[in-house]
Amino acid sequence: MKLFRSRTKAAGLAPGTPVYVGTPRTGDVSITVFDFVADRVDERRSCSVDECLPLRDTSTVSWVDVDGVHDADKVQRLCEHFGIHPLVVEDIVHTVQRPKVEDHGDYVYIVVRMLQRDQAGELRSEQVSLLLGPHWVLSFQEEPGDVFEPVRNRIRTGNGRVRKSGPDYLAYALLDAVVDHYFAVFEPYSERIEAVEQQLSRNPDPELLESIHQMKRELIGVRRAVWPLREALSGLIRAESGLIGKQTNVFLRDVYDHAVQVIDTVEAFRDTVSGLLDLYLSSVSNRMNEVMKVLTIIATIFIPLTFVAGIYGMNFRFMPELGWHWGYFGALGLMAAVAVVMVIFFRRKRWL
Numbered sequence: 001m002k003l004f005r006s007r008t009k010a011a012g013l014a015p016g017t018p019v020y021v022g023t024p025r026t027g028d029v030s031i032t033v034f035d036f037v038a039d040r041v042d043e044r045r046s047c048s049v050d051e052c053l054p055l056r057d058t059s060t061v062s063w064v065d066v067d068g069v070h071d072a073d074k075v076q077r078l079c080e081h082f083g084i085h086p087l088v089v090e091d092i093v094h095t096v097q098r099p100k101v102e103d104h105g106d107y108v109y110i111v112v113r114m115l116q117r118d119q120a121g122e123l124r125s126e127q128v129s130l131l132l133g134p135h136w137v138l139s140f141q142e143e144p145g146d147v148f149e150p151v152r153n154r155i156r157t158g159n160g161r162v163r164k165s166g167p168d169y170l171a172y173a174l175l176d177a178v179v180d181h182y183f184a185v186f187e188p189y190s191e192r193i194e195a196v197e198q199q200l201s202r203n204p205d206p207e208l209l210e211s212i213h214q215m216k217r218e219l220i221g222v223r224r225a226v227w228p229l230r231e232a233l234s235g236l237i238r239a240e241s242g243l244i245g246k247q248t249n250v251f252l253r254d255v256y257d258h259a260v261q262v263i264d265t266v267e268a269f270r271d272t273v274s275g276l277l278d279l280y281l282s283s284v285s286n287r288m289n290e291v292m293k294v295l296t297i298i299a300t301i302f303i304p305l306t307f308v309a310g311i312y313g314m315n316f317r318f319m320p321e322l323g324w325h326w327g328y329f330g331a332l333g334l335m336a337a338v339a340v341v342m343v344i345f346f347r348r349k350r351w352l
Contacts (some may be wrong), residue, residue: 016086018072022095022127022142029068029075030144034155035060038164041155049074053081055136061167062136063155067144069093069129075140082138083107084131092140095127099229101236108132108243110171110236112178113225114147115185123185123218125225128178132171132243139174147181148174168248175233176255182226182262189215189269196276204283212276219270226266230259297351301342305335 013019033052035042037060044051055062069075072093079089088109091097102109110130117123128146131138139148151173154160162173192215199208233256237249244252312321312331321327346352 016090018076018086018089018093020070020072020093020095022070022093025068025070025143027068029066029071032065032067034063034065034152036063036155036163037061038158041158041163043156049078052078056082056133059135061163061170063167063170064136064138065148066138066140067146069095069140069142078138079131082131082133082136084109084138088131092129095142097127097129099225099232101232101239103239103241106133108171108236108239108241110175110232112175112229112232114141114178115182115222115225116145116147117185117188121188123221125221128174130171130174132167134243135167137167137170137174147177151177165248166245168244169251172248172251172255176251176258179229179255179258179262182222183265185222186262186265186269189219193269193272193276197279200276200279200283204280204287209277209280212273212280216270216273216277219266219273223263223266223270226259226262230256230263233259293351297346301339304338304342308335308338 030045031047031049031052033042033044033047033055035044035055035058052064055064064078066075066078069092075093076089079092083106085104088102088104091109091111097111099113100111108131110132112128112130113125114128115123115125126142129138129140151162151170154162154173161169192211196208196211196215199205233252236244237252237256308331312319312327315322321331324330343352
């Protein structure tokens, strides 16, 4: 998950110029349409932009879900028909926006970051743009694959309030799906942190340091995606927009509470991972201290032995001990006795 994305392609262009900024992608843009009322739903997949244009003037609730914003021309054409401001279109195709809410009177523009894990377990983040109109909702995603399938199933089966409510409740349901999925993203962190703590207490090898840095990097990205969401949802709740009913406002406050819980969880994990990094450094330092202590004790034991060996290794001509019959064995015995006495002394001092 990249923390920074290049915006050099958009540098110097006139405001409102729809130029795609994000991960390079290929393929066609996929558009799925849900057009429904309380007792009927019409689901269409792989729609063209022309098929979506009449939905602006219908009396039913319409959800136009666009997978892929790399084709800026299609996005611009669709948005222009629904009366979306060029600056908003620019923000949709510039997939580097922070979560925010903008009330444009005729519609509300919402940006959130959707977090998912791929098949390899890697965390990926993509921008989701929601446009709430009088009786339609437009959603734009960077690529296929999202967390909106439970909402689609509720629309298909008629369970819940989605088909019985207006587009504001549909927008809430999409926001709620994104925020609730954050908790699923956080589940592996508890097990990973616990596993790293156990390994740190046994053997703090360099691979653990890489794992800690990876978790820290992911949490920084998660924090960037989640932290501005609280402010955005708070502004959405306080906004006196005629597009959001009072009943939906109650549900939005619940999403806000969930966002606050997510932020608290992120901060707790960040503090824990920072503590793991300190624990790793302390463990490595303690391990080094133990090694140095053993080496120091060995060197200390050999200092007097080296002194004795050095004296009798000078080979002066008039050294009386050199003529002793048992001099060699006496010197060895003296050195052994000194070593034993020092080991006993170190054990009594609990240095060994």
